[in-house]
Amino acid sequence: MSAPARSFPLALDALADWRADAACREIDVEVFFAIDEAAQREAIAVCETCPVRQECLEHAVANREQYGVWGGLREQDRKRLVRARRRDAA
Numbered sequence: 001m002s003a004p005a006r007s008f009p010l011a012l013d014a015l016a017d018w019r020a021d022a023a024c025r026e027i028d029v030e031v032f033f034a035i036d037e038a039a040q041r042e043a044i045a046v047c048e049t050c051p052v053r054q055e056c057l058e059h060a061v062a063n064r065e066q067y068g069v070w071g072g073l074r075e076q077d078r079k080r081l082v083r084a085r086r087r088d089a090a
């Protein structure tokens with residue numbers, strides 16, 4: 001089986017070498033940006049096995065990624081996390 005043309009996480013860069021260990025690196029990116037709940041659950045299940053889940057989540061939060069599943073959280077889950085962190089910091 002060959003890797004899909006576009007896999008997730010999207011680009012490799014020197015500042016994000018955690019991506020080399022991503023559980024999703026050979027999975028079609030569409031799975032992580034799907035709108036339907038079943039596909040989102042599929043993405044989250046991959047994230048739950050991922051050794052760099054925390055790094056991925058912090059990357060998404062720091063870069064205000066608006067779409068997709070990152071670090072096992074959907075966009076609405078990340079917004080809740082950010083609000084909770086702000087409340088805790090206040």
Ligand code: SF4
Nearest residue numbers: 022024047050056071
């Ligand atoms: S946590 Fe999920 S989206 Fe992030 S790198 Fe791992 S498998 Fe990919």
